[in-house]
Each structure stands twice: as structure tokens, then as C-alpha cells.
Amino acid sequence: MTEVSEKSEGHEDKHHGKADNSETLGSSFFDILWPLILDENTCHIESQSEEFFMPQKPFDKLKWHTYLSQVGFPSYMPPHELRCCEAAKREEVQEEEAQKEANKEAEERKAMAQCDFLGWGSQAIRPVDKEVTYLREQQERRQKLAYDFANRRYPWTMQTPSHELGFEMTTEVQYCFRGYMELPILQAIHDHNCNLMIIDIGSEVELEDCHRWIKYRPYVQMLALVRTPQMERSLQLLNVFHTLLVEESGENSWHDELLSSLRSGYSHAQKIQLLKSCGEPLVYVFSRYRDICTCDTYKIIRRL
The missing domain is CATH 1.20.5 (Single alpha-helices involved in coiled-coils or other helix-helix interfaces)
Structure with missing residues (x-):
């Protein structure tokens, strides 16, 4: 019994040694240990069959976007965030400071260069x-x-005021007054030294007809006598005319209505100090007929 057991043990030892030499990785290694090795490996490689590389992770280094746009990288479109990001603002501030330093250095060099040409001693007297x-x-x-x-x-x-400084009838000034009776009115203003023009605007006169009087403003003050609140408001928006709203009566004749308008305009001009004295001449522009659509004549009036 003893011999048999010894032989059996020896047989088992030989068989066990043979089994150790030929042992391979079992399923427990691939199920437990190998996944842990893969998780610890941070190097992850993927290959794609594409003509250009397209990164999956966004490129968050905006300063390199600025660099690529400055060097002219082919087919590169700079992001819109560059125009308002803090990196771009800091870069602009640095460029401005560098430019100021360069200008300051250039001025200092220029001053040093000119220092030799300045008069010193007896030459400065x-x-x-x-x-x-x-x-x-x-x-x-x-x-x-x-x-x-x-x-x-x-x-x-x-x-x-420019209208009190006087003016000369130069060729350039006369060229601007080429309409009907425009140049004769300007010549009368110059000859009689008028500082005021009263324009009697009838009820049928339109705003477009008043635009031609704007060119006289550098040479004379202008008071417009209007008949409707709408025309008064329109002329006030031009910021050129002084305005006075007068009431027209259909019972008056043309001559009476004309005298009434002139008297009202003259009194208002003295009230707002457009006339410094009663003896100053003025230009009175009016229509020869009632309800005419334009102001077609004028007179130089001086109170004696």
C-alpha cells in the first residue's frame, strides 16, 4: 500500500509539472484584468479615411485663431468671437501702446536732431x-x-452777425443769384445797407416758393408774414425766418391789406429788435395781386 501510494504521488507530481509548463491565459484574464489595462491606457487612436483632418474636439485657443488669420492660413475663416473677445481687445491695446511708444521715440530723436540747429548763446538774441x-x-x-x-x-x-459785417458783390456771390429779380434785390441790399427783409406771403403762396429766399440769410434778417398756422409752422422748422401770423380780411382792398401787413411787420420787427432805429431801410417783398402764387416784386422802404 505504501509503494502504491508513493508511485501515485510521483505520478501526480510529474503530471502536475507538465501541466505548469503548458499553461495558457484563462478567461479570467480577459474578463477582469484586460479591461483594467485598457482603461488605464490614455492613448486613444482613431483613423478615418478623409481628405482633410476634422477634429472632433473644439479648438478653444482663440489666440491661435488670431495667429492663423494674421499669417494667412489657406482656407481659414477666423471666428466671429475674435471681434469681441478679451484676447483681441488686449491685443489691440498692446498695439496702440506700442505705436505710441514708437511715436514718442521718434519725436525724441527728432528733437535731439534739431537741437544742434537751434540758436544758442548770442545767436538766440x-x-x-x-x-x-x-x-x-x-x-x-x-x-x-x-x-x-x-x-x-x-x-x-x-x-x-454776418449780415452786419457787410459784403462785396463779387462774381461768386452774383453767380448764386440768377433767378428772377434775385440779383436786383441783393444789389439793393448792398447799395442801401439793408439789414431786414419783410416777405408778405399770401394765402396761396406755397412753401416751395419760400425756399429761394433762404440764400439771402447771410446778408440780411428775414421776417415772413404768413396767413395760416400751417405755413408758420413750416417756416419755423426751416430755422431761417422770423415769422408773424397776420389775419387777412376779405373786405379790405388789395392796397389796404398791403398797408396793414407792412404796418404789422414793421411794428413786430421793432419789437423783436430786428430794426435798431426807425430810420434804417428795409426790403419789402410782396405780390402785385391778391392770391397770386408767388412774390413777384419788391420795394426799398425807409421811414423818414
Whole structure:
């Protein structure tokens, strides 16, 4: 019994050793250990048969988008976010600062280069004749400013109105007044030194007919006598005319109505100080007939 058992044990040992030499990976390795190895491996490779590489993960480095657009990468469209992102703003600020530094350095170099050409010592002394001329011009300038201030008619901060400065009948000025009776009116304003034009706008006169009087504004003040609130509002929107709404009576004759309009306009002009004195001349533009669609004549009026 003892021998048999020993032989049996020896037989089992030989068989066991043979089994160890030929052992392969079992199913437990592929089911448990191999998935863990794959999860720990961070290198994930995919291959696609495409002509161009299309990344699946978005490219979030916007500064490189700016670089690619600046170097002219082929077929590259810069994102819209570049126009408002913080990186682009910082880049613009840096470029402005660099430009300012470059300009400052250039100015400093220019000043240093010109320093050798400036007068120093005795060369910086101004000749006597030039010094006398300079002092005389400064004195005349101060005298003129003092005279203008002492004889001012408006506050010091206001400019003298252009229609009170006078004008010359140059070729350029005459070229702008080529319509019917436009140049004769301008010539009369110049010859008689008129500062006011009263325009009697009848009820049938339209707004388009009033546009031709706008060109006279640099040379004279204008007061428009209107018959309807609509025309008054339209002329006020032009910001050119002074307006006065007058009431027309159908019982009056043409001559009576004309005198009434002139009297009302003259009184209103004195009230709002368009006329400085009663003896100043003015231009009165009116229609020769009642209800005519235009102002076709004028008169120079001076109160004696």
C-alpha cells in the first residue's frame, strides 16, 4: 500500500509539472484584468479615411485663431468671437501702446536732431529791428482788442452777425443769384445797407416758393408774414425766418391789406429788435395781386 501510494504521488507530481509548463491565459484574464489595462491606457487612436483632418474636439485657443488669420492660413475663416473677445481687445491695446511708444521715440530723436540747429548763446538774441517790429505788432493788437471790447454791441462771447459785417458783390456771390429779380434785390441790399427783409406771403403762396429766399440769410434778417398756422409752422422748422401770423380780411382792398401787413411787420420787427432805429431801410417783398402764387416784386422802404 505504501509503494502504491508513493508511485501515485510521483505520478501526480510529474503530471502536475507538465501541466505548469503548458499553461495558457484563462478567461479570467480577459474578463477582469484586460479591461483594467485598457482603461488605464490614455492613448486613444482613431483613423478615418478623409481628405482633410476634422477634429472632433473644439479648438478653444482663440489666440491661435488670431495667429492663423494674421499669417494667412489657406482656407481659414477666423471666428466671429475674435471681434469681441478679451484676447483681441488686449491685443489691440498692446498695439496702440506700442505705436505710441514708437511715436514718442521718434519725436525724441527728432528733437535731439534739431537741437544742434537751434540758436544758442548770442545767436538766440533777436536783432533790434525785428524786436521793435514784434513789440509794435503786439501793441497794435492789444489796442485793437481794447477798442473792439469798448465799442462792442453784443456780449463778448458772441460773434457779430454776418449780415452786419457787410459784403462785396463779387462774381461768386452774383453767380448764386440768377433767378428772377434775385440779383436786383441783393444789389439793393448792398447799395442801401439793408439789414431786414419783410416777405408778405399770401394765402396761396406755397412753401416751395419760400425756399429761394433762404440764400439771402447771410446778408440780411428775414421776417415772413404768413396767413395760416400751417405755413408758420413750416417756416419755423426751416430755422431761417422770423415769422408773424397776420389775419387777412376779405373786405379790405388789395392796397389796404398791403398797408396793414407792412404796418404789422414793421411794428413786430421793432419789437423783436430786428430794426435798431426807425430810420434804417428795409426790403419789402410782396405780390402785385391778391392770391397770386408767388412774390413777384419788391420795394426799398425807409421811414423818414
